[in-house]
Amino acid sequence: MQYRQLGKWGARVSSLGLGTYLTVGYTSDDDTSRAMVRCAYEQGINYFDTANAYAQGEAERVLGRLLAEYPRSDLFVLTKVWAPMGQGPNDRGLSAKHIREQCDTSLERLGMDYVDAYMCHRPDPDTPLEETVRAMEDLARAGKILYWGVSEWPAPMIVKANAIARELRARPIAVSQPRYNLLYRYPESLLYPTTAEEGIGNVVFSPLAHGMLTGKYQPGEEPAAGTRAADPRQNAVIKKMYWTDENKAKAQSLVALANELGMGAAELAIAWCLTNPAVSSAILGASSVEQLSQNLKALEIAMTPEIAARMDSIFPAPGESSEQH
């Protein structure tokens, strides 16, 4: 395993992390989840990613139970707040009240005294940034979180939040979690210059575009049973963001390139994410130990400029003026 610094900060995270969205506590049964967490830990993964909203708390509960088997100091655990957790007027967003209450609830579910990083899952336009920055600082001073971060916040909002943190002498944002994969390269122009400037680490999600980049979906064909795309409980994002014949054809070109190099498309797509110096970790999603083991092979790939150039020609970066989805 390789370990990378979280931006300018002292903590080191494994360059591949294990995520729990739509899998642990949801589609993956207990035995599969346990086996994946064990495989991850044994392969040196220290970064485990979850959120209060994943399976409405169940992902945190199952992950916490499984991680209890390992020394806490070996783990870097990140969870998130923002998504609705109830029907009440305060059961969502980034108010001081909701952040404080959800942090306590997440810690209880995880069975932990603190999380390594606590993340705003999306922006909350109804709460002043100052309130959120202070709420995170209060949690850090109470010993409940070590670092805080943001997911899918626009770069100008990150800059503003950090300016407020400086004014308040509060901790700035340490970690950002953008969507980043060969089919979604916007962070390269819209986010990474800012995170570099601010010393923020990026832990990137959906490195396989929900499985699209494995090449298991064929142009003109319906998804096979048992895949994320075939399951109405979990296919909303893949259908909305990636489900075109053009993308499926690009994934087939990636398969051809990977096969020529003697590897699979999944590990090649993940290795590509790690070549960007802005990336501290790529978060793996997996439905089985077999998938996880394949994806971990990304670490063995030596990306050459020639391979990277061939990948660029299949998946060109959007121009700086392109609109983000």
Ligand SMILES: NC(=O)c1ccc[n+]([C@@H]2O[C@H](COP(=O)([O-])OP(=O)(O)OC[C@H]3O[C@@H](n4cnc5c(N)ncnc54)[C@H](OP(=O)(O)O)[C@@H]3O)[C@@H](O)[C@H]2O)c1
């Ligand atoms: N901050 C956020 O808003 C946010 C959003 C999304 C995710 N995340 C985090 O990032 C993690 C990863 O995201 P993701 O699940 O979207 O990642 P992903 O790598 O893009 O997709 C993972 C899915 O692709 C399929 N897959 C993975 N490896 C495969 C292989 N080798 N062969 C065939 N199929 C394979 C599996 O689905 P099937 O087997 O079911 O087809 C797997 O569950 C999440 O668990 C979560 O922790 C964060």
